[in-house]
Structures are given as structure tokens and as C-alpha cells.
Amino acid sequence: MSVTADPTDPPVGTRPVLGxxxxxxxxxxxxxxxxDPYRITVSPDRLARQLGWLRRRGLRGVSVADLLAAHARGQGRNLVGLTFDDGYADFLDRALPLLRDHGCGATVFVLPGLLDGQNDWDPLGPRKRLLGKRDILQAAAVEGIEIGSHGLTHVDLTKADDETLRAEVAGSRTLLSDLIGAPVQGFCYPYGTIDQRVVDTVRDAGYAYACAIDPAPLNGPYALPRVHVGEQDTGVRLFLKYRLHRMRRRPVEGA
Structure with missing residues (x-):
């Protein structure tokens, strides 16, 4: 697939370096x-442009597990983690072909308590189908996509009682590991909300890492910050988001 320059790109000489x-x-x-009242949707055309932006700067999207492994080896300078929350069914037919075309991997965080369900936790906006068992197996076994847990049913874990918290965290890992036939390494906090109790529960459940949004003051492999990417993010906006992220974030300790 040819890569066409985006007129909104900053100069190539200002390419990001992850360090x-x-x-x-x-x-x-x-x-x-x-x-799209919550601004959670990106069009296929915009995603293709964003992946092209990475590629033109010598960057490649990978799963979080691959990113952390490379980071631990002192490598990964040109790698970017790509994550897709909630496990929407459109990942298979709309996102995956574009990732494949650009040589990218990704992590999809799914909800094993809502397989083939829909996003009923969103009071506004359209209902969207979620991935089912066969979809997850295809993504993992056939396409090599990392499957992570987003909990069972997309609840705010900081408001859950201890029993519900354990079921959402440890129970979802067991279900997904049994489904894909391999240990699930990654967790993603629904709504991005975390506290020390939730982080400790995720660590104790056997996950290797967990993704949040803006977890400060918590830090480390169980409180990984991420940058929201949406439909309005042109090359310039991606570059500015990257620079702001670099200025605000400390290196991830213990990862």
C-alpha cells in the first residue's frame, strides 16, 4: 500500500522519538x-491517515505487550502502542484490514461478560455490537492481535465492592484465558478510573500490565497512561499530543 503525505503533517524533521x-x-x-456524543469513533479514512502518519515517521504500531517487551530490552524507540477499548465488533472488518495494510499490531480490550452484546453502559449514542467468542478467536489466533480484559461488564471498578471487583478483574482473566488458550497479560480500566485498591487487585490477579488514561499520581506497569485519538486528530494534532505527552509524563517505572 502506498503512503501518501498528509498536508496536515508537521515537517518530517520534527518526527517524534519515543526514547x-x-x-x-x-x-x-x-x-x-x-x-458520536462521546467522541469514541474514528472513521476508517481517518484511521488510515493516522497509521500513515506513524509510518511516514518511521514509527510502527504494536500491541502493548510487544511495546513493553521491547522497552524492557532497551529497544522500542520507534514503536507505538495501539489499543482499542470495549471490543467493538467493527474492529474486525474496519480496523483490522488497515492495521494489516500498515504492518501494525494492536491490543483489543474486550468484555467477556458481554460477548456478542452491545454498549448498554452508554446512555447516549447508537448501540454497537461487541465481539463474540468466534470474533475474539479469529483476532487472536488468526490475526495475531493481543487480547486483553476490560473487565466483565464495563463498570467503574473504584465504586465496586470487593466481590464484584474480584469477579470483574480475576474472573474476566480466567474466562478470556480459557477462551484463547493462553494467559491474558493486559487489563484496561473501564472509564479509565483507578485507585490503589483496584491496581492491587489487577496485579494480584496475575496481569502483567494495565492501561488507564491519566493515572497520576499512580505510575508503573499497572497504571500506564494513554493518549485518546479521535476523528479530529490530524497529523498536526497527533504531533502536538505526542509532544504534550512527552512533557507531562515521567518514564514508566518498573515496566
Whole structure:
């Protein structure tokens, strides 16, 4: 696939260099943006432009597990983590072909308590189908996409009682590990909300890492910050988001 320059790009001489700080992009749904009150949807055309922006700067999108492994080896300078929250079914037919075309990997955080369900936690906006068992198996076994847990049913874990918290965190890992036939390494906090109790529960459940949004003052592999990427993010906006992220974030300790 040829890569056409985007007129909104900053000069190539200002390309980002990841260095010792991790940069992880947060996506959700890929599709029609006409009814999108939470700004969680990016169109296929915009996603293609964003992946092209990375590629033209010598950057490649990978799963969070691959990003952390490279970081631990002192490598990963030109890698960017790509994550897709909620496990929308449109990942398979709209996001995955574009990732494949650009040589990218990704992590999809799914909800094993809502397989083949829909996003009922959103009071506004359209209902969207979620990935089912066969979809997840295809993404993991056939396409090599990392599957992570987003909990069972998309609840704010900081407001959950201890029993519900354990079920959402440890229970979802067990279900997904059994489904894909391999240990699930990654967790993603619904709504991005965390506290020390939730982080400790995720660590104790056996996950290797967990993604948040803006977890400060918490830090480390169980409180990884991410940058929201949406339909309005042109090359210039991506570059500015990257620079702001670099200025605000400390290196991830213990990752």
C-alpha cells in the first residue's frame, strides 16, 4: 500500500522519538462518526491517515505487550502502542484490514461478560455490537492481535465492592484465558478510573500490565497512561499530543 503525505503533517524533521517514555494510543470504535456524543469513533479514512502518519515517521504500531517487551530490552524507540477499548465488533472488518495494510499490531480490550452484546453502559449514542467468542478467536489466533480484559461488564471498578471487583478483574482473566488458550497479560480500566485498591487487585490477579488514561499520581506497569485519538486528530494534532505527552509524563517505572 502506498503512503501518501498528509498536508496536515508537521515537517518530517520534527518526527517524534519515543526514547524512554512509552506512547500508547487509545482508540475505541471504527466506523460512522455522524452520531458520536462521546467522541469514541474514528472513521476508517481517518484511521488510515493516522497509521500513515506513524509510518511516514518511521514509527510502527504494536500491541502493548510487544511495546513493553521491547522497552524492557532497551529497544522500542520507534514503536507505538495501539489499543482499542470495549471490543467493538467493527474492529474486525474496519480496523483490522488497515492495521494489516500498515504492518501494525494492536491490543483489543474486550468484555467477556458481554460477548456478542452491545454498549448498554452508554446512555447516549447508537448501540454497537461487541465481539463474540468466534470474533475474539479469529483476532487472536488468526490475526495475531493481543487480547486483553476490560473487565466483565464495563463498570467503574473504584465504586465496586470487593466481590464484584474480584469477579470483574480475576474472573474476566480466567474466562478470556480459557477462551484463547493462553494467559491474558493486559487489563484496561473501564472509564479509565483507578485507585490503589483496584491496581492491587489487577496485579494480584496475575496481569502483567494495565492501561488507564491519566493515572497520576499512580505510575508503573499497572497504571500506564494513554493518549485518546479521535476523528479530529490530524497529523498536526497527533504531533502536538505526542509532544504534550512527552512533557507531562515521567518514564514508566518498573515496566
Amino acid at each position: 524512554g517514555k512509552l506512547w500508547v494510543a487509545m482508540y475505541h470504535s471504527v466506523g460512522d462518526c455522524s452520531d
